[in-house]
Amino acid sequence: MSSLKRILYVEDDPDIQTVAKLALEVVGGFTVKICSSGEQALDEAEEFLPDLILLDVMMPGMDGPSTLKALRQLSSLQHVPVAFMTAKVQPHEIDQLTALGAESVIAKPFDPMVLSSQVLSIWEQSRG
Amino acid sequence: MANPEQTLLESKLAALKQSYLATLESELLALYNDLSEAIAHNQEEPAALAHTLEDIHRRLHKIAGSAGTFGFQAVGQQVRTLEVTLQSWLEASHVLPPFTKLSAFVQQLWELQREVSPGALPQAHTLAEESAITSVTIIWLVEEDVELGNRILEQLNNFSYTVRLFTTVKDANHAASKEIPDVVIIDAGMEFANLSVACPLLFISDQDTFEARVRAAQLNAHGYFLKPLNIPQLVNRLEQLLHDREAPPARILIVDDDYQLAMYYQLVLEAAGMEVRILEQPEHIIEQMSVFRPELLLMDVHMPAYNGPDLAAVVRQYEEWGSLPIVFLSAETDLNKQIDALSHGADDFLTKPISAAQLVASVRARVARARTLSALLNKDSLTGLLKHASIKSATINEVARAYRQNYPVIVAMMDIDNFKTVNDTHGHAVGDVVIASVATLLRQRLRQTDLIGRYGGEEFLMVLPHCGAQDGWKRLENIREYFSRLRFRQGDIEFSCTLSAGMICSTDVSEEKRENLLVAADEALYRAKRGGRNKVCY
Numbered sequence: 001m002s003s004l005k006r007i008l009y010v011e012d013d014p015d016i017q018t019v020a021k022l023a024l025e026v027v028g029g030f031t032v033k034i035c036s037s038g039e040q041a042l043d044e045a046e047e048f049l050p051d052l053i054l055l056d057v058m059m060p061g062m063d064g065p066s067t068l069k070a071l072r073q074l075s076s077l078q079h080v081p082v083a084f085m086t087a088k089v090q091p092h093e094i095d096q097l098t099a100l101g102a103e104s105v106i107a108k109p110f111d112p113m114v115l116s117s118q119v120l121s122i123w124e125q126s127r128g
Numbered sequence: 129m130a131n132p133e134q135t136l137l138e139s140k141l142a143a144l145k146q147s148y149l150a151t152l153e154s155e156l157l158a159l160y161n162d163l164s165e166a167i168a169h170n171q172e173e174p175a176a177l178a179h180t181l182e183d184i185h186r187r188l189h190k191i192a193g194s195a196g197t198f199g200f201q202a203v204g205q206q207v208r209t210l211e212v213t214l215q216s217w218l219e220a221s222h223v224l225p226p227f228t229k230l231s232a233f234v235q236q237l238w239e240l241q242r243e244v245s246p247g248a249l250p251q252a253h254t255l256a257e258e259s260a261i262t263s264v265t266i267i268w269l270v271e272e273d274v275e276l277g278n279r280i281l282e283q284l285n286n287f288s289y290t291v292r293l294f295t296t297v298k299d300a301n302h303a304a305s306k307e308i309p310d311v312v313i314i315d316a317g318m319e320f321a322n323l324s325v326a327c328p329l330l331f332i333s334d335q336d337t338f339e340a341r342v343r344a345a346q347l348n349a350h351g352y353f354l355k356p357l358n359i360p361q362l363v364n365r366l367e368q369l370l371h372d373r374e375a376p377p378a379r380i381l382i383v384d385d386d387y388q389l390a391m392y393y394q395l396v397l398e399a400a401g402m403e404v405r406i407l408e409q410p411e412h413i414i415e416q417m418s419v420f421r422p423e424l425l426l427m428d429v430h431m432p433a434y435n436g437p438d439l440a441a442v443v444r445q446y447e448e449w450g451s452l453p454i455v456f457l458s459a460e461t462d463l464n465k466q467i468d469a470l471s472h473g474a475d476d477f478l479t480k481p482i483s484a485a486q487l488v489a490s491v492r493a494r495v496a497r498a499r500t501l502s503a504l505l506n507k508d509s510l511t512g513l514l515k516h517a518s519i520k521s522a523t524i525n526e527v528a529r530a531y532r533q534n535y536p537v538i539v540a541m542m543d544i545d546n547f548k549t550v551n552d553t554h555g556h557a558v559g560d561v562v563i564a565s566v567a568t569l570l571r572q573r574l575r576q577t578d579l580i581g582r583y584g585g586e587e588f589l590m591v592l593p594h595c596g597a598q599d600g601w602k603r604l605e606n607i608r609e610y611f612s613r614l615r616f617r618q619g620d621i622e623f624s625c626t627l628s629a630g631m632i633c634s635t636d637v638s639e640e641k642r643e644n645l646l647v648a649a650d651e652a653l654y655r656a657k658r659g660g661r662n663k664v665c666y
Contacts, residue, residue, distance in 0.1 A: 015148050016194050022144070026137045058189060087193030087208075109196025109204055112141060 004123040006031045008050035010041045012059045019112050028116025038062025046076050052123055057086040065100050081126035148198040156241040159184055167230050185214045206240055270294045270314040282617045283359045287568045297323050311369055316340055328369050360564035364512045378402045378495040381422035385431040400488040410434045423495050429458035429469055437472035444473040453494045508582040510560055511567035519581020519589050526579060526591045531639045538592040538600035539645040540631035541653040545661040547586040558618050562625055573607050597633035604629045604664045626662035
């Protein structure tokens, strides 16, 4: 029996960090951890044991795709569903991102009132 | 839905939105500055410029992905468009876009920044917006004499401007990195050559020398005022400047039998932001003019059916078009024929072929001149509002149009309470400040499409088209309430004034009795006065 509780969000923009945390915690009732870079996520993700990971695509240093690749090397995170967050929403760009092993892509800008339900449906999709 | 958690969430989101707006504002300004600087300095070094462009692309991408989350969807989409444009340039090999494209890009960024910035004037006034917030005009005053500076500041506050005082040019320059004012007023006695704030400048000075005026002109001064300052005059110029920025586009009517050429002129003038129509049948010139109301007529001399000078003479037979600028455009180089055309009522002669830039400049200058002239003729010099005769005839026209097109219109009269006491106690100069401040308030609180006039000494007449009784009453009540809270300061003395108003809505009067609207508004005003003043009667 598992339900979605713990979400790790890797995002470098502090404004987006705040609003996403608020949206996911208050609207969705999830437990949220924010990492400001791919590097930080690699250091701290295993300890947090996320049920699902949200990854910003464009970040300085390690970008979203390389963070995904590195996280997959960690045994405890091999099968955790991942969704990319990106302002690039061209169909071919989405295909490229999902081909990297992500469950789905969430378009930016997101609506803070519906982000939780988007995340939940990605979670259900990954289960079923 | 309205449970406490929901309310808390909403208030938190609102607070985040507010702080994001601040970020957005400064980031757009920084983008604008960075890009302008890179273009200015790296023309010779494409590699450095390309590097900056990549950085700017990344930052635009970030805004495109976040603005919508905080409720700024429209800004996000515009940034997205800029981002895509920039991306296409960056992807198109290593050839950088030409300078003209880059500067157009910078211009778009600037406009976007102005849109977001809270000091910017709103694009359109609607009834709903109006009741919420009126735009704030930010004025900077650079004056080393603190005492004088504070006195001017107090006076300008009477006109509900937000004024900041700086005692050095350096301080003003420093503040300009965070905020851009709408207008800067600077003392000509200061080292103003170093001032670098991108907005219109007004000079104040105690020296009226030709040299000082030339120095001001070289810095693009929009006005030069001598101390002691006549505040209503200064405010008038301020309002004019602020109004200019949102002035409606110039309306140009083109008369040319060469349709291709007319289309070309139309494109050129429209690209310069003007509104252009082409007259296809010369027989209908007067009808078309009364509908389109052009501010300038651009006309070919030789046309098969009727020639230009004849048409110009016909236009001049109508009194209302007596001062309309008429400009001939022709390949005519024969001086005698040109003179002949001018004697038929034309104002000027432009020789074909004419460059696009020259055409735009000529037309723009003439329209601006015509507007100034018409303002002088029709507007009251103290308040900048329409004069008695002009507001009266404008009211008759507007009321007739409202009945014809079947929309509601409000006619309202307003009067300053116990104005004679103000004059007697504080003197006429102070009385003028009070009158001018009512005028400014009316302009600020009413829409651009509303007509406002100074009907008598301290009496104002307003016409509010497309406005129902309830809306109109709220609007006037809002003005009355705001004015009663204004504090006037004159030296050590502080006082306030109140307004009374009466209004009538066209929906309450049948069309046959439409000329009674003015009388009815006046009666309502009288009731307000009798009922104790400081109120709006309907």
